[in-house]
Amino acid sequence: MMNTTAAANRRPLIQVKDLKKHFPITRGLFNQTVGTVRAVDGIDLEVYEGETLGIVGESGCGKSTTGQMLLGLLPPSEGSVIFEGKDLTSLSKEELRLRRKDLQVIFQDPYSSLNPRMTIEQLVGEPLKIYGLKKGKALRDEVVRLLRVVGLDEHHLKRHPHEFSGGQRQRIGIARALALNPKVLICDEPVSALDVSIQAQILNLLKKLQREFNLTYVFIAHGLPAVRHISDRIAVMYLGKVVEITDRDSLFESPTHPYTEALLSAIPVADPTKRRTHKPLEGDLPNPSNPPSGCRFHTRCPYAQERCVKEEPSLVEYKPGHHAACHYPLGM
């Protein structure tokens, strides 16, 4: 499906080059900087038109920070985000505001991302009003159209967010994101806060909308099965770095990076006949303000060797379209 079409017109819509975000750690009365958290530490990514790029990783790996930089909501410390040939980091505030029409976001928590005092009509119409695109009856008609697109309808117009369930609120969030007819939707954990039966409804809706409006998705999540379900390509992040990036089937069937392998083996399989004994990853995520030397994964990697401690591996294309940052990639 999307795989082939995305491959046919390999036109990167978004290009991320050596993107970094370092947060200073401050202490004491005069807020002296005592260290830096390297939340994102030099990543390169391409997002092609019409595809879904999944970004997975554990909490603290920098996936959400990456998403915010793609949206221009967070200025990067270094590097660039090129969207349709323009570097978002070099734009003025006003230029960025206009660009953002094409880059919209769906947040994780549908409870805190909608203003409780606004009606659904106001919420969904707000982006159109801000950009001065529609008003009066035209605005209202457009809001109704958007609500229908996400499976709600006009009798929801005058209600407030608290009258809706989590799944419905997420639909409202999606309608709001679609209001400006964007090219790219950044979905930051859009289903993690929802019940399983509702997750499926939202995932199906996102797929349907992508087909209808030729949307490009960046789907950030920690739930691997959901990411596999929706993505064409998947990037795996660990401690602020992309460690592997490839199409979804190669990632799940022949992971090259030991961290990807560990992540996959940790997913509980919803089939009791396939119960296996995990080799769980030892230890916890290292502190991102003081990442390990060499390969950042070496402290937890079952295959680590001397070289991994000293030398940082770069992201290498081992097979066409399959990149991994590992000195001793699996199955090579």
Add this chain to the structure above:
Amino acid sequence: MSTSLLNVEDLKVRFKTEDGIVPSVNGVTFHVDKGETVAIVGESGCGKSITSLSILDLIPSPGEIHHGRIDFNGTDLQAIKKKQLRKLRGNEISMIFQEPMTSLNPVFTIGNQISESIRLHQRLGKKKALMKSIEMLDRVGIPDAEAVVRRFPHQLSGGMRQRVMIAMALACNPKLLIADEPTTALDVTIQAQILELIKQLKTDFDTGVILITHDLGVVAEVADRVVVMYAGEVVEEAPVEELFANPKHPYTLGLLSSVPKAEHVVDELGTIEGNVPNPADMPEGCKFHPRCPFATDKCRNEHPELEQFDSNHKKRCFYDVEKGGVA
């Protein structure tokens, strides 16, 4: 039935609110044997957490058990005095909560908190209790346990805190462990570590476990038997292999088909249309009928009973999945 560790019979819990009486759990019956892991599965608001809290008589204030019987190891937990129940809590029955940050006390050290229950229930001295705490932390796979007992909760990561909770819960070798969404707040790699630990308990201590979760992957991984709850009722119960191979209730069917699989990709996920009903405004007849693709007039008017149709499989539904029709 006398061999089971825990017997819950026709448990009913209701909340008295300003808007009237809201039923939360409506006649739940299940049992847990020694060394058995029973998973209670369901979506938010189905009453799974309230069921587990009522075992320890920990239901939050406007709630009350107004019907049913809970037998633990031959004692009726509702008939005994508060003092006796306190002797069981944290000793023979322990609980792990979902959020390891809020369930640990931030102003006491880890060692202090684990020792508390050991000193209380096993009447050990301070030093011995601390030694035991270190031993427990070691057992749950915390490296450098002797240093960790002196730390405070905020100095530990989420996975470590959850392991501390488990160490605390296991300190007195409980016969029954109630784990309420023990891994929901954790990353997959840490989740795998915790699930391994729970599996080990069964073999090492013959502990009975009630695992409350909404994650069917976790269920398939660790449970022996599964109780599926919907809107305050048990709708299906079966051994784990049987439930995944032959789900009989349309709700279970829906849940299973709505889970994205890591092994293969389907074009479209199965869904359960609509939303979980509001407990204050339950539908007539079968509570699942507004969302059920097979619902008939009978389902809309009559309330199905939980029927045992096989030696180990129960369901609350008129519909016959195999024959395709309402009995």
